[in-house]
Amino acid sequence: MAPTRTRSLLPLLLALATVLMSGPGDAQISIFPKEAFLQRGTSLQVNCSTSCNQTFTLGLETKLPKTELASGHNWKLFELTDIEEDSRPLCFENCGTIQASASAYVTVYSFPESVELDPLPSWQPVGKNLTLRCQVHGGVPRAQLTAVLLRGEVELSRQPVTGNPRDLTEITVTVLASRDDHQANFSCRTELDLRRQGVALFQNISESRQLQTFELPVTLPKLDTPVILEVGTQHLVLCSLQGLFPASEAQVHLEVGGQRLNPTTTGSRDLVSATAPLEVTAELEGTQQLRCVVELAEQTLEAQETLSIYSFPAPTLTLSEPEVSEGGPVTVKCEAHGRSLVVMLTSAPAGPRSREIQLTLNASSRLPSPEIQFTLNASAEDHKRRFFCSAALKVAGQVLYKNLTMELHVLYGPRLDESDCLGNWTWPERSQQTLKCQAWGNPFPKLTCIRETDGALLPIGLVKTVKREMNGTYMCHAVNSQGNVTRAVFLTVLYHHQNNLVIIILVTLAAILVPMATAIYLYNRQRKIKIYKLQKAQEETAMKLKTQATPP
Structure with a gap:
């Protein structure tokens, strides 16, 4: 800051007194201050003084706006205003016929008017060079002005700012973009270092700009x-x-x-x-x-x-009679829809005739067609026979299949075969046996086994203890809505005849021998007791005789 008028008068008067102490032949002119370092646009007070003891003229020559603030016998005080650039004000005098002058050095400093980092790319490829450009306008003296390019707080480059301060000066640095630079902040900072001039270090930083980096693979999604x-x-x-x-x-x-x-x-x-x-x-x-x-x-x-989108309705499999009585005709029909074709109509096994039927069905469906059908006369062996219908559709070079199955139900009368219900049973008495007799038919038949002689029921399917009373001939009768059947079953119970005489003799012997054994036992017990008592009496007598024979 420029010194005030009050503060500058005292040093100027001291300087003037020093000059006045010189002799008349030593006339000198001086300027104060000889050097000044101040911020642009401020003011400066300059004192011109002389030691001339003759008639003289004293003044200040400068391009800067000036104002004479005060004067004395041999000094004048001027104020320079609006100092925008470096200058050399000159104090001059005419002392008699002698001319003299003294000049001062005025240096101004100013901060950059603008410091701006150029916009960054919207996206920067990883592994590619990125050039950061910092634009600096103004700022003097340039010899003390430096530009620093930053990534966050990390310095990337530090360079002096040169050139005319009136022009825009560009500072650049090139870095290799990486993934770590994604969303990093970059900025530019200027430093005006006036510490050697006793002022300070002034910093000015631009608005930060965020970088986005990216990397794309060479492969496709x-x-x-x-x-x-x-x-x-x-x-x-x-x-x-x-x-x-x-x-x-x-x-x-x-x-x-x-x-x-x-x-x-x-x-x-x-x-x-x-x-x-x-x-x-x-x-x-x-x-x-x-x-x-x-x-x-x-x-x-x-x-x-490329997607291949198709419509493939399932085939239709129909039976003219899903439930038919034995011997009745059944027509099996397999029909495809849309662009699909029937490629197979077969039946799953359900009895000894299954092989013959399947061969017949295959023979009728050797070539794909929209519809295939077959007629058969239902038998008991066809009950629960499953029919299989398969349709195919070719899409994008692939053959797709859809299948459908149905089951045929045949109503037939009861069956009582030897394998399911044996005609002869022979069991030991008191053994555990399961009475097995299975009747077949659709609907499932009701089975009863009744003894011919008295109408007693045989408990079929239960675990029973065989008794001789179960012996006999039974008539097993199975019945359902389609008919009935009867089968004779013979049950023989094996058992042994018992000898009553032997039992009587054994009982009699037991009645005689038990009392005799008891009497013998009691007699021997009494005899042993008597012998024991006799021995004790003899021992006591011997003890008394021994005592009497011993002298006192």
Whole structure:
């Protein structure tokens, strides 16, 4: 800042007193201050003084606006205003016939009027050179002015700012863009270092600009979906791309036949994937293009897949009589729809005639046709026979099949075969046996086994203890709505006759021998007791005699 008038008078008067102390022959002119360093646009007070003791004139020569503030016998004080550039004010005098002058150096400093970093690219490819350009306008002295290009707080380059301060000066630095530079802030800072002049270090920084870097792979997106689709089905379409950065900012578009799908997109560091449900409608039938477009950094990568969309109604399998009585005719008909054809009509085994029927059916369907049919006379062996109808459709070089099955029900009377109900049973008495007798028929027949002599029932299917009373001939009778059948069953129970005389003798012997054994036992017990008592008496007598014979 320029000194005030009050503050400058005292040093100027001291300087003037020093000059006045010189002798008359030593006339000198001086200027104060000899050097000044001040901010552009400010003011400066300059003092001109002389030691001349003759008639003299004293003044200040300068291009700057000046005002004489005060004067004395041999000094004058001037104020220079609006100092915009460096200058050399000159104090002059005419002392008699002698002319003299003294000059000062006025240096101005100013901050840059603008410091701006050029806009960065919208997206910068990873691995490519990026040139940062800093525009500096103004700022003096240039010898003390430096431009610093920054990435965040890290210095990338430090360069002096040269050239005419009235012109725009460009400072550049080239860096190699990397993934780490994504969303990094770049800026430009100027430093006006006036610390050697006793002032300070002044800094001015531009508005920061954020960089976005990207990297695209050389591969195309990958589509994962069936290429053959049936009308009326739903599928999940998946599109993914590996190796792009930043994947989280990529956009994925999916469309089929020009219709946009609604994908759900997820992205990690270098993988983006999108899934979308696809409902296959009749409007899409035919050949359609599935497109996946990945957009990142104003770049696109596209993959396409050809879809074959078809309509394939299931064939129709009909039986003229789904339930028929034994011996009745049944017509089996297999019919295809749309562009499909019947390629097979067969029957699954249901008895000894199954092989013959299957051969006949195959013979009638050697060539694909829209319709195949066959007629048979139903037998009991055809009950629950399964018929198989197969239709085929060729789509995009592949043959697709749809199948249908039906089961025939034949009503027939009861059957009681030897294998299911044995005619002769021979069981040991008191053994555990299961009485097995199975009747067959449709509807399932009711079975009862009754003894001819007394009408007793044989418990069929239960585990029983065989008794001799079960012995006899039984008539097993099976009946349903289609008829009845009877089969004779002979049950023989094996058992042994018992000898009553032996039992009587054994009982008599037991009645005699048990009392005798008891009497013998009691006699021997009494005898042992008497012998024991006699021994004890003898021992006591001997003890008394021994005591009497011993002297006192």
